[in-house]
Amino acid sequence: MSNAEVPLITNHLLNMLSDTDRRNLLQYCEVVELQFADILSEARQHYRFVYFPLSGFISLLTNLKGHKPLELGLIGNEGMLGATMALGVNFTPMQAMVQGKGTAWRITMADLRQFLLHCPHLQHILQQYLFVQLTQLAQSAACAHFHQVGPRLARWLLMSHDRAHSSSFYLTHKFLADMLGVRRSGITIAAGNMQQQQAISYRRGVITILNREMLLTMSCDCYQLGQDDYRNLLGEPVPQSADMKARRQALVQGTP
Incomplete structure (x- = not known):
């Protein structure tokens, strides 16, 4: 670093x-x-x-x-x-x-x-964030145990999209399988289904989100529950990737 x-x-x-x-x-x-x-x-x-x-x-x-x-x-x-x-x-x-x-x-x-x-204000903010983090960790553990690979992968891609500030990010099938604790073949099948429905594209390790709304319908409820837990204590999270990209472009161009 x-x-x-x-x-x-x-x-x-x-x-x-x-x-x-x-x-x-x-x-x-x-x-x-x-x-x-x-x-x-x-x-x-x-x-x-x-x-x-x-x-x-x-x-x-x-x-x-x-x-x-x-x-x-x-x-x-x-x-x-x-x-x-x-x-x-x-x-x-x-x-x-x-x-x-x-x-x-x-x-x-x-x-x-x-x-x-x-x-003390920062102390309070960190305590609230820690509570949200604990609820999300518990939700992730339950999700990994009960939900199928496809909905879990959709949830994971949405969470990554929120944080990447880009519609494209580098991820191999092997890495995804390791992160989700499943076989690589399961990721290949689930990602292939998402590509067929044009929710994502995948090429040489680069995943691109093409249709976020479709991914939302593919995801389990765990994604939205995590968003709600955060919002209820800490307010609206930072803008999602597409919104942030538009803001950055506006700043570059000198528009409000």
Whole structure:
């Protein structure tokens, strides 16, 4: 990871702070690049840094001996990595791996701990986000146990689309199978069905969302439940990918 320029995309949790609190917090932060497959933290180890993603997204993975890692959650610019700090716990419950490259605000654990002593509002925001994250992790566990590969894949693509700020992102069938804990053949069949219905296109590891509304009809209810849990406590998440792309283009062109 290396320092990077601040992008136009922002982090929703930081946007909930007052201008003064946000400005004071960002004095302790640096913008870093997140590269695909970077490991940001290992399970059952102490955090060194906390990350507030701006673009790109992070997978939360659980590991069982003799099995491949299973993804239980995604973190994009609606959230943060290191929310257990809200409980005073500097301990990582799961492995965190970059799944979509992008950028993030990074702050040391020591600096964030010190800042929280003087900013109870951020403490409250992190506690709310941690509750939402816990409900989403529980929903993901139930989804993995009870739902078929197709609806689970549609849900996962929607969640990735929300966080990628692009309609296209790089994902191989093998990687998808590992993340969902299923056979690669199951992903191939489910993705092929989505291509036939022109919901997505897939070429050389690049998935492109062609029809988001169709993906919504293919997904299980778990996707919308997760959206509702977030919205009820933390408000409307940051704009979805297509909306953000339009905003960025408008800024480039100098239009409001």
